[in-house]
Amino acid sequence: MKKLLLSTLVLLSLFRVSAQKIENEAFILQIDELVDRENLTVLPWLKPNDNSWKKLKPTFQIQDPKSELFAKGWLAMTQNDLLIKVVVKDDQHINNKELGDIWNGDAIQIGIDVEGDGAGDMPKETPGMVGNDAGIGLAIGKNGPEVFAWFLGGNFVSTPLNKKLIKIERQETKKLTIYEIAIPFTELKLIPGTYSKMGFAIQVNDTDESTKEQNRISWGAGAGGNATPGLFQRLKISNPLNEFTNSYNLNQMIWKVGEYAEICFSTATMLNTTLTAKCENAETQIVVPSAQNLIAKRYSVKLFPKKLTNPLTFEAFITNAKKEIVGKQTSFLAIPDFTISDFNTRIDSLIAVPNNHQLFDRHLNSVKALVQTEWAKMGLYKSNFRTKKEIYKYIFDINEGLKSDAGKWESYLSNERTLTMAFISRKDNTLQYYSLDLPKNWDIKATYPLFFELHGSGNPNALSTLKSQLGSSTSSLDLFGYTSAKSYMQQQGIGYHVAPFGRGNSSYVGIGEIDIFEAYNDVHKIFKIDENKRYLYGFSMGGGGSWSVGIRTPDLWAAIGIFAGGLWSERSAASLGNNLKNTPVFIWCGDKDGLFAELPLMQKELEKYGNKPEVKTTKGMYHNYPETAQEMGLNWMMNFTRKRPNQFSFTADKNEHLGVWGISMKREEALSALPTFDCSIEGQTVKIESKGTNGLKINLGDGGLQMTGIVQVIWNGKKEYEGEVKELILGKQLEPLEEE
Numbered sequence: 001m002k003k004l005l006l007s008t009l010v011l012l013s014l015f016r017v018s019a020q021k022i023e024n025e026a027f028i029l030q031i032d033e034l035v036d037r038e039n040l041t042v043l044p045w046l047k048p049n050d051n052s053w054k055k056l057k058p059t060f061q062i063q064d065p066k067s068e069l070f071a072k073g074w075l076a077m078t079q080n081d082l083l084i085k086v087v088v089k090d091d092q093h094i095n096n097k098e099l100g101d102i103w104n105g106d107a108i109q110i111g112i113d114v115e116g117d118g119a120g121d122m123p124k125e126t127p128g129m130v131g132n133d134a135g136i137g138l139a140i141g142k143n144g145p146e147v148f149a150w151f152l153g154g155n156f157v158s159t160p161l162n163k164k165l166i167k168i169e170r171q172e173t174k175k176l177t178i179y180e181i182a183i184p185f186t187e188l189k190l191i192p193g194t195y196s197k198m199g200f201a202i203q204v205n206d207t208d209e210s211t212k213e214q215n216r217i218s219w220g221a222g223a224g225g226n227a228t229p230g231l232f233q234r235l236k237i238s239n240p241l242n243e244f245t246n247s248y249n250l251n252q253m254i255w256k257v258g259e260y261a262e263i264c265f266s267t268a269t270m271l272n273t274t275l276t277a278k279c280e281n282a283e284t285q286i287v288v289p290s291a292q293n294l295i296a297k298r299y300s301v302k303l304f305p306k307k308l309t310n311p312l313t314f315e316a317f318i319t320n321a322k323k324e325i326v327g328k329q330t331s332f333l334a335i336p337d338f339t340i341s342d343f344n345t346r347i348d349s350l351i352a353v354p355n356n357h358q359l360f361d362r363h364l365n366s367v368k369a370l371v372q373t374e375w376a377k378m379g380l381y382k383s384n385f386r387t388k389k390e391i392y393k394y395i396f397d398i399n400e401g402l403k404s405d406a407g408k409w410e411s412y413l414s415n416e417r418t419l420t421m422a423f424i425s426r427k428d429n430t431l432q433y434y435s436l437d438l439p440k441n442w443d444i445k446a447t448y449p450l451f452f453e454l455h456g457s458g459n460p461n462a463l464s465t466l467k468s469q470l471g472s473s474t475s476s477l478d479l480f481g482y483t484s485a486k487s488y489m490q491q492q493g494i495g496y497h498v499a500p501f502g503r504g505n506s507s508y509v510g511i512g513e514i515d516i517f518e519a520y521n522d523v524h525k526i527f528k529i530d531e532n533k534r535y536l537y538g539f540s541m542g543g544g545g546s547w548s549v550g551i552r553t554p555d556l557w558a559a560i561g562i563f564a565g566g567l568w569s570e571r572s573a574a575s576l577g578n579n580l581k582n583t584p585v586f587i588w589c590g591d592k593d594g595l596f597a598e599l600p601l602m603q604k605e606l607e608k609y610g611n612k613p614e615v616k617t618t619k620g621m622y623h624n625y626p627e628t629a630q631e632m633g634l635n636w637m638m639n640f641t642r643k644r645p646n647q648f649s650f651t652a653d654k655n656e657h658l659g660v661w662g663i664s665m666k667r668e669e670a671l672s673a674l675p676t677f678d679c680s681i682e683g684q685t686v687k688i689e690s691k692g693t694n695g696l697k698i699n700l701g702d703g704g705l706q707m708t709g710i711v712q713v714i715w716n717g718k719k720e721y722e723g724e725v726k727e728l729i730l731g732k733q734l735e736p737l738e739e740e
Helices: 008-013 099-104 336-351 358-380 385-402 409-413 462-470 488-492 511-526 541-550 571-580 598-607 627-637
Strands: 014-023 027-036 060-063 070-077 081-089 107-113 134-141 144-152 155-160 166-171 176-184 197-206 215-219 233-237 244-251 261-268 273-279 282-288 297-305 313-319 325-332 419-424 431-437 448-454 496-500 529-539 559-563 585-590 614-618 647-651 663-665 676-682 685-691 695-699 710-715 718-724 727-731
Touching: 014 282, 027 273, 027 282, 060 215, 070 197, 070 215, 081 107, 081 197, 099 107, 099 134, 099 144, 107 176, 134 166, 134 176, 144 166, 244 313, 244 325, 261 273, 261 313, 261 325, 273 297, 282 297, 297 313, 336 358, 336 385, 358 385, 358 409, 358 419, 358 431, 358 462, 385 462, 419 462, 419 511, 431 462, 431 511, 448 511, 448 541, 488 627, 496 511, 511 541, 529 541, 529 627, 541 559, 559 627, 571 598, 571 647, 585 598, 585 627, 598 614, 614 627, 663 676, 685 695, 710 727, 718 727
Parallel strands: 448 496, 448 529, 529 559, 559 585, 585 614, 685 710
Antiparallel strands: 014 027, 027 297, 060 070, 070 081, 081 176, 107 134, 107 197, 134 144, 144 155, 166 176, 197 215, 197 233, 244 261, 261 297, 273 282, 273 313, 313 325, 419 431, 431 496, 647 676, 663 695, 676 685, 695 727, 710 718
């Protein structure tokens, strides 16, 4: 399901030349023959091992007007493979990269719009691969010729391909690099001839020793980075060499009366065939005439509902002279209004069940509120059908899950499903949420550890996580790196597992960090948490967030874990590593991961202040989050319990985090942007040395330094207090601190 309506692109190039239709009170069912009259360069269709295409006029030639860089290329196809050859003239060939980094040297990047529809119903400049689009790179790199796919067959794959697909050679005397690739159509999930055209973009990346930035030239824009298929060059597919019939659903979603669902057929045969379309008791058909030569013909079967009260199902099929079906497709109409109405009815009925457990009741109301919030946005996505379809699909899957075990409290109590806990943010009154897994054999009166996991970057839609957890079948999170529906610690069920949404891809800074602590506080209000067994950890963006949050709140955690994390937002705050002097830290990363270079930076920062972290790497691992690494890290972290040290330091770079263990500093940037203190406790004496601040707030008892009896406080060499434990304010009056 890739479109809502035929895109402007298709409307301009496909013409209806004949039609058959039938109409009743409920719908119109219509068959059109479509002919592509767009004047495009033809992509040759050859027999296997026919190399004549390489001797034809190049499909494209491109040149950089400011340098010697020049490229020309040829494209063709067989029944089995898409063939591409590119010859690049460049004075130097420089590439010492490997695998997913080969683009960052002399290389070519290829974008393939498999269905030839560009950005579909979105503006042509819309970035992002969809459907079966592909993004592939070729280079002679560190380990010789390599081919790597970043996007393939409708998925982000980030994987090397078989080197047997390529032939790359450098002719140094001629200053030429020659790239050849034969991409199997099975990799592209395409039956050749299904679509009338394909889109291509080829970007040549040139790296020179004398310049820092790459020089790039391209044929068809948008092959590099976040690819833009709407800007690719399109080629028309020539007629096939073999008979074939294929079909696909172009659209199954009806938003309003007047729109239609569509099934498309592509066929090439020298015999008479018949295309038949059926819906309920209505039927219409069209004869597909024979041709002396194999000529691809394409047909569209459309169903126009006249009312949107109930879903409809229609089918279309092609039969030969013997009335044997040689191609068939069934379409189940998706009507968003019907689905949201069904969802509301179902979840309201679940909420209305007497004596629901209060957690289950909150979960159901949270899911309802989040779904209705996203549904309410649909009217704002006027032409953004891609987002509308995505949201609809999430709601549909969540609704299907609620029909089964996702609608039963026992599924959450048994740790098979994950609860959704929504809340209204005190910061901006928006609806936010966190995911919650209960311990196995849960007893609400018992005290459990807290495993606080920060997710990696991925789909920022608020319903993406809900769909993965509550859908008809649970699936791995749509957040990069996760390989199962539940992470390792969720599966163990040792304690409460909490994963804040954190405003999607916020990197857990600013408003995203606020979400973390609003979720943290909410959990502590509801459950009995072992305050000495709280563990903060995460993967990728979540690993970076664990570092960022951990260095500012080290007194909250027994240990923190950084799995393939980065220091994106912490370059200027390296000195904060001293805050983690007493906190056990686990750091892991695959040695093939693009973030592997971040690992030694964090390790060095911690070791500078005497904290030797537990550092582990996995050989040959890319940017993934395997359960083996999770198990290794979490088992190590659980060896530790939180304990207030007798000596600790803290540097504050934000007003939100002004201290630890009950000691908070007054922070005025005019005095110092990085106020700091060192605290040492000997018996009943607390000694504090500070710089860059003129005021302290000290909690000597529970929730702070955890002392009892008579205590003496010495600040910067001067005795400031002696007496029973209490909360002190020393020096300049502190502004009231906002509750975290």
